[in-house]
Amino acid sequence: MAAVEKIFNDTITDRETQDKTLKWVGTRAPRPDGVDKVTGRAKFGADTYLPNMLYGKVLRSPHAHARIRSIDMSRALALPGVKAGVTRDDFPDYPAGAVQPAGEMVINYRDMTRNIMAREKALYEGHAVAAVAAVNERVARQALSLIEVDYEVLPHVIDVEEAMKPGAPLVREDLITEGVEPAPEEPSNIAKRVEFGHGDLDLGFSKADVIIERSFKTQPVHQGYIEPHACLASFSEDGQAELWCSTQGHYVARGHCAKLLQMDVSKLRVTCSEIGGGFGGKTVVYLEPLALALSRKACQPVKMVMTRDEVFRASGPTSGASMDVRIGATKDGRITAGEAVLKFQAGAFGGSPVPAAAQCAFAPYDLDNVKTIGFDVLCNRPKVAAYRAPGAPLGEYAVESVVDELAKTLEIDPLEFRLKNAAKEGSDSSYGPKFGPIGCVETLETAQNHDHYLSTLKPGQGRGVASGYWFNIGGQTSATLNLCEDGSVALVVGTPDIGGSRASLTMMAAESLGVELDKVRPLIGDTSALGYNMLTGGSRVTFAGGIAVHGAAGDMIKQLRERAAATWDVPIEDVEWHGGQAVAVNGYKDQEDPMGLLDIAKDMAKSGGPIVGRCSTNAQGAGPSFGCHIVDVDVDKETGKVSVARYTVIQDAGKAVHPSYVEGQYQGGAVQGIGWALNEEYIYDENGKVENAGFLDYRVPVCSDVPMIDTVIVEVPNPTHPYGVRGVGETPLVPPLAAISNAVENALDIRFTELPMSPPRVLAAIESVG
Amino acid sequence: MTREHITTTINGDPVEFLCDAEQTLLDVLRDELRLTGSKEGCASGDCGACSVTLDGRLVCACLVLAAEVEGHEVTTIEGMAVGDQLHPLQQKFLDHAALQCGVCTPGFLVAAKALLDRNSNPTETEVRFWLAGNLCRCTGYDKIVRAVLDTAAEMRG
Numbered sequence: 001m002a003a004v005e006k007i008f009n010d011t012i013t014d015r016e017t018q019d020k021t022l023k024w025v026g027t028r029a030p031r032p033d034g035v036d037k038v039t040g041r042a043k044f045g046a047d048t049y050l051p052n053m054l055y056g057k058v059l060r061s062p063h064a065h066a067r068i069r070s071i072d073m074s075r076a077l078a079l080p081g082v083k084a085g086v087t088r089d090d091f092p093d094y095p096a097g098a099v100q101p102a103g104e105m106v107i108n109y110r111d112m113t114r115n116i117m118a119r120e121k122a123l124y125e126g127h128a129v130a131a132v133a134a135v136n137e138r139v140a141r142q143a144l145s146l147i148e149v150d151y152e153v154l155p156h157v158i159d160v161e162e163a164m165k166p167g168a169p170l171v172r173e174d175l176i177t178e179g180v181e182p183a184p185e186e187p188s189n190i191a192k193r194v195e196f197g198h199g200d201l202d203l204g205f206s207k208a209d210v211i212i213e214r215s216f217k218t219q220p221v222h223q224g225y226i227e228p229h230a231c232l233a234s235f236s237e238d239g240q241a242e243l244w245c246s247t248q249g250h251y252v253a254r255g256h257c258a259k260l261l262q263m264d265v266s267k268l269r270v271t272c273s274e275i276g277g278g279f280g281g282k283t284v285v286y287l288e289p290l291a292l293a294l295s296r297k298a299c300q301p302v303k304m305v306m307t308r309d310e311v312f313r314a315s316g317p318t319s320g321a322s323m324d325v326r327i328g329a330t331k332d333g334r335i336t337a338g339e340a341v342l343k344f345q346a347g348a349f350g351g352s353p354v355p356a357a358a359q360c361a362f363a364p365y366d367l368d369n370v371k372t373i374g375f376d377v378l379c380n381r382p383k384v385a386a387y388r389a390p391g392a393p394l395g396e397y398a399v400e401s402v403v404d405e406l407a408k409t410l411e412i413d414p415l416e417f418r419l420k421n422a423a424k425e426g427s428d429s430s431y432g433p434k435f436g437p438i439g440c441v442e443t444l445e446t447a448q449n450h451d452h453y454l455s456t457l458k459p460g461q462g463r464g465v466a467s468g469y470w471f472n473i474g475g476q477t478s479a480t481l482n483l484c485e486d487g488s489v490a491l492v493v494g495t496p497d498i499g500g501s502r503a504s505l506t507m508m509a510a511e512s513l514g515v516e517l518d519k520v521r522p523l524i525g526d527t528s529a530l531g532y533n534m535l536t537g538g539s540r541v542t543f544a545g546g547i548a549v550h551g552a553a554g555d556m557i558k559q560l561r562e563r564a565a566a567t568w569d570v571p572i573e574d575v576e577w578h579g580g581q582a583v584a585v586n587g588y589k590d591q592e593d594p595m596g597l598l599d600i601a602k603d604m605a606k607s608g609g610p611i612v613g614r615c616s617t618n619a620q621g622a623g624p625s626f627g628c629h630i631v632d633v634d635v636d637k638e639t640g641k642v643s644v645a646r647y648t649v650i651q652d653a654g655k656a657v658h659p660s661y662v663e664g665q666y667q668g669g670a671v672q673g674i675g676w677a678l679n680e681e682y683i684y685d686e687n688g689k690v691e692n693a694g695f696l697d698y699r700v701p702v703c704s705d706v707p708m709i710d711t712v713i714v715e716v717p718n719p720t721h722p723y724g725v726r727g728v729g730e731t732p733l734v735p736p737l738a739a740i741s742n743a744v745e746n747a748l749d750i751r752f753t754e755l756p757m758s759p760p761r762v763l764a765a766i767e768s769v770g
Numbered sequence: 771m772t773r774e775h776i777t778t779t780i781n782g783d784p785v786e787f788l789c790d791a792e793q794t795l796l797d798v799l800r801d802e803l804r805l806t807g808s809k810e811g812c813a814s815g816d817c818g819a820c821s822v823t824l825d826g827r828l829v830c831a832c833l834v835l836a837a838e839v840e841g842h843e844v845t846t847i848e849g850m851a852v853g854d855q856l857h858p859l860q861q862k863f864l865d866h867a868a869l870q871c872g873v874c875t876p877g878f879l880v881a882a883k884a885l886l887d888r889n890s891n892p893t894e895t896e897v898r899f900w901l902a903g904n905l906c907r908c909t910g911y912d913k914i915v916r917a918v919l920d921t922a923a924e925m926r927g
Binding site: 028030031033034035037038039040041042043044046047049138223224225226227228274275276277278279305307308498499500658660661663664665667668669670671672694695696700701702703704705706708709 | 790792800801804805806807808809810811812813814816817819846847848850851856860863864866867869870871872873874875876879894895897898899901902903904905906907908909910911912913914915916
């Protein structure tokens, strides 16, 4: 009997379910949504149309910081073809403190209503100030030009260090820093201070033979999803509404929009389109509440799609940061103390990922004395959104750079140095909890023995390594399995599929049911189809969704056994589920022919009605994922251009349900990291306006910039998951920044402490050392 | 505003449409003809998500005015499979897991087909430079390049 079946028949520990008898989990099975995506049939956010539909457009602030004295919509609304307009007056205000957690970020409705539509002030260039809906895009654009906004332009602040200085222009005049005792009397741009750690830093540093202290600086980068934000809203006269949108969480979007429009959550039905990338950037709402508000006024459907320029100026990005790191170690390579101070740009509203950065910065290490302090700092930029392991790439860039320098100073191999200090099962993490089974050591040992690490560099090349960590999360998840009358099964899940999760969830459902994979067809239900689902993020979907589909399968199998038991007139205890069939056991063994799904399905009506396997859970026990990257670079000393010659990602997946898509996560994360390390940055002019809001000037890696990305999937099972799954999507973006910086240092003998290491910056550094 | 009357061929079929002088081919493909397989990622020719061919030449539909296709032949992703037979590139993209979110995939397929129509035996470097006008933010390009090289090998026999 396959162990995965056993769990439904009697009691065993989940850990025992991880054996070699798996039929689908771990294979490279066909992807359920694949054909639609290679034929152009798949419908993304901008791909739907409704009869009588209007086009919505947003007027955005041309100023980085300005008080809005008045907004006159009258001329715009008088233009023939314009059907509705909305401003700050169309959205209710919320008091400070209207806060709730959402995924990896915290939602503050006072701030959210101001971010989707400027209220007292425009807080960044691109901040929405008004929106209109018209019969076509041309008329809508013309209407925007007729809106009259009276601005009082205010001094602005872009840089995080500048924003922290006394006397800096205040983004919010009444902001008192949280997390400081006693509370400051004066307002500042510092929204919050956080601190994590344990032990005694002074004692730790006193034991060190070598102490290295460095300061780092990075620029904000955008998630860079290829599909711009898009939605289609349709409000009816009775106050019900439907919303189609590209989102990482349609239940979350529903909650936000209902709150922002003051309507019952149940009256808003949200359907997620196929999503053209998100990386965290589509966990929030921008256009959706505006389209709903316009549709409510016009009583017609309203479609809104951002331009790429708007995506850059008004959505995302992640924080830029200033970071100070100090680490001490003994001569034999044991870290005695680590300290980091991280200052993160939050953008116009608090909520940067600095807490996560502070928690992850030293996570790969088992330290007696460690402290990280984070500051969440407002400035006149778009409010940051989550970006793949939010915050962690920055904190670990700084720490892993200093770790590398320590290893070099102590003349210890960088992987050996990391292994001497590596976190393992039972280690107290640098941010609190004790680690369970983790794969940090396994990834480092795999790296040590990898052909890449053992190979000889070509002249002029440099090699770098770095570790990375992300928590991964679980959270509220629902799934149902509906048995169809022909014995096939319809799987309904509620998490948008951003990179192949329909494949992994279907494989786990088929595995748990013991049926053929092509008998299970997945669908992502709208918000009316299932109980609540948290968003797709935190690398949670294959973990938490796997628990939910496994639970739904268990619920269905229980009913299938009951139906078979009733048909055979035997006690339920004498019916087990083996190989996708109900089988009579014990005293009834071999007395009844096994009943498969078809046998039970065709008589469902007679045996008790529809069979629906359900599971709604708040999944706990997400398994952290560690990774180690190895990279070789060439540096062109005439131009300063850094090229990646070879790249290997090694990461613990717990269990790779679909190895191809796990590899894809590793490869995609590495290449996003290459962009972040070498080229990507927001460039602002003196007036606080973005100068590179397009893919020509904001340069994400293209195909000819990168080599093949080798991958090694390490599998240290997560004992709390029926198949051992950890999340895999975010950790791949954590190590690249430091790994590449360490490789450049190895090639040039120059330590860069600023990102990106773009050609002008690298050339200047080469020339400065002669 | 007077609209232009355009007669053209799209995916082998005769097509007529009306358009504003300012509308791009991408606007018309999507908003007038509902051929939404071509995507708008940038509207500036930088991302390649709207790649189509115009008389066999690879172009970004966002950089072509709709009125320019009068009398010419346009091929989009919707014209790639024949009946229920996927083009070998489409099948290899699936086999190699060369897509994650899939929004860039139509553009990559159209661009890759244009490459293989010209060069049946491209090197990895040639594939990478040919596809450098198509952005993918999910895959890191590895599996896309492998899928294209594998397709070329299979089509050569």
